[in-house]
Amino acid sequence: MTSAALRSRAWKLLEMVTTPLLPSDYLDLVSPLRAGADLRGRIMAVHPETGDAATIVIRPGRGWRGHTAGQYVRIGVDVDGRRLWRAYSITSPTDREDGHITITVKAIPDGQVSNHLVRRATPGTLIQLDQPTGDFVLPQAEPAKVLYLTAGSGITPVMGMLRDTDLDDVVMVHCAPQPQDVIFRNELHDLVAEEKLRLTEVHTGTDGRLDIARLGELVPDWAERETWACGPAGLLDAAEEHWTEHGVRERLHTERFRPRIVVAGGDGGGGGEVTFSATGRTVDADGATPLLAIGEEAGVLMPSGCRMGICFGCVTPLKAGAVRDLRTGEITEAEPGVLIQTCVSAAAGPCDIER
Numbered sequence: 071m072t073s074a075a076l077r078s079r080a081w082k083l084l085e086m087v088t089t090p091l092l093p094s095d096y097l098d099l100v101s102p103l104r105a106g107a108d109l110r111g112r113i114m115a116v117h118p119e120t121g122d123a124a125t126i127v128i129r130p131g132r133g134w135r136g137h138t139a140g141q142y143v144r145i146g147v148d149v150d151g152r153r154l155w156r157a158y159s160i161t162s163p164t165d166r167e168d169g170h171i172t173i174t175v176k177a178i179p180d181g182q183v184s185n186h187l188v189r190r191a192t193p194g195t196l197i198q199l200d201q202p203t204g205d206f207v208l209p210q211a212e213p214a215k216v217l218y219l220t221a222g223s224g225i226t227p228v229m230g231m232l233r234d235t236d237l238d239d240v241v242m243v244h245c246a247p248q249p250q251d252v253i254f255r256n257e258l259h260d261l262v263a264e265e266k267l268r269l270t271e272v273h274t275g276t277d278g279r280l281d282i283a284r285l286g287e288l289v290p291d292w293a294e295r296e297t298w299a300c301g302p303a304g305l306l307d308a309a310e311e312h313w314t315e316h317g318v319r320e321r322l323h324t325e326r327f328r329p330r331i332v333v334a335g336g337d338g339g340g341g342g343e344v345t346f347s348a349t350g351r352t353v354d355a356d357g358a359t360p361l362l363a364i365g366e367e368a369g370v371l372m373p374s375g376c377r378m379g380i381c382f383g384c385v386t387p388l389k390a391g392a393v394r395d396l397r398t399g400e401i402t403e404a405e406p407g408v409l410i411q412t413c414v415s416a417a418a419g420p421c422d423i424e425r
Contacts, residue, residue: 108198108385108387109131109133109198109200110131110197110198111130111134111171111197111198112129112196112197113127113191113192113194113196113197114128114129114170116187116191116192116193119174120176120253121250122177123176123177123253124174124175124187124188125161125172125173125174125175126172126173126174126187126191127170127172128145128170128171128172128197128199129168129169130170130199131199134171134199136164137164138164138202138207139163139207139230139231139234140159140204140206140207140227140228140230140231140298140325141159141203141207142158142159142160142204142206142227143158143160143171143173143199143202144156144157144200144408145157145158145173145198145199146197147186147187147191147197149182152397153198153385153409153411154182155402155408156183156184158175158226159173159204159226159325160202160230161173161174161226161227161229161230161233162233173226174223174226174229174253175188175223176188176223176253199407200405200408201407203406204325206227206298206300206323206324206325207231208231208235208298213237213295213296215241215291215294215295215296216239216240216241216296217241217242217292217296218240218241218243218244218297218298219242219285219298219299219305219309220242220299220300220301221244221245221246221302222245222301223253224299224300224302224305224325225253225254227325228242228300229253229257231298232267240266240267241267241268241269242267242268242269242270243270243280243285243288244269244270244272245271245272245273245279245280245301245305246271246272247273248275249271270288270289279304279305280305282305282309282311282312293316293318293321295321296321296323297313297322298323299322299323299324299325300324300325303326306324306326309324310324340418341354341356341417341418342355342420343355343417343420343421344361344364344365344417344420344422345390345420345422345423346365346370346423347422347423347424348424349371349425351370353367355416355417356416356417357416357417357418358396358416359416360396360412360413360416361386361410361412361415361417362374362384362412364417365423371425372412372425374412374413384411384413385409385410386409386410386423386424386425387407387409387410387423387424388402388404388410388421388422388423389404389422389423389424390404390420390421390422391403391404391417391418391419391420391422392404392419393415393416393417394417394418395414395415396414397414402415404422
């Protein structure tokens with residue numbers, strides 16, 4: 071018998087012994103950031119930036135593929151017993167020596183994840199990670215003249231760009247209520263002192279909102295610059311209209327922090343055909359039965375620690391389709407790296423579970 075066959079038999083024996091968990095679940099307890107594990111990260115430090123914002127330093131697992139400056143990452147955080155996913159721009163340079171990444175989070179009213187990260191997160195905490203994504207990035211051919219137009223936490227993807235590149239002619243117009251609300255203010259002013267950046271701060275608490283029509287006063291050559299804009303919808307709507315009116319819309323690149331609303335399978339409560347791709351089994355499921363029970367009924371080996379009081383032992387990749395959280399009604403749609411709890415998730419239309 072070949073060594074590969076022996077390893078396969080040994081692994082199957084381990085699966086039988088460790089059911090309902092899998093051998094990989096025990097490996098995850100010992101080495102959660104190992105290669106081959108579901109992608110995770112460990113919080114290494116939390117650095118306050120303003121009264122309501124903080125930078126979170128994360129050591130990603132070995133499966134992390136690296137990012138391009140300006141991209142964002144989805145993270146899964148356990149808050150009061152629930153795993154919640156949010157997307158945050160990566161603010162660290164791509165070549166950080168220690169291999170860590172950073173996200174900078176602004177706590178928003180009633181924001182469960184943002185408030186948890188800013189005020190309660192501690193070093194050593196494990197979080198779930200997706201691979202980075204997003205096209206709000208600089209082109210390979212560096213533009214000669216750049217304008218960054220930002221407001222509030224919209225400065226975060228731009229800060230990743232500023233830290234990662236050394237362009238010759240960079241102007242930034244940034245809006246925040248007061249000087250103390252400007253995230254990264256000290257670092258920005260250091261760049262100004264080094265003549266690497268020309269900065270205009272608009273303090274909306276005293277100056278009012280930025281009137282895009284005034285942009286020509288602040289940046290006379292704005293129409294000649296490749297512009298990256300990120301901030302509230304009102305600012306970006308006005309910018310897109312302004313650039314379009316002046317015939318230079320192609321020079322404006324925008325990033326909107328807007329949650330995506332997913333409607334799947336009608337109201338998401340009708341169920342659908344569930345495929346367990348690892349075993350090749352397909353069954354029909356209603357919209358009220360947990361996928362854990364659906365899989366077990368179909369004879370699929372479904373990891374779970376729920377019955378032993380171990381939460382998140384049933385977490386499984388969602389490869390395709392959508393599921394509904396039976397507690398909240400929230401719809402989760404498949405994206406690369408998305409994980410679901412099968413014990414509290416039901417089919418919301420056809421879906422593919424990696425089991």
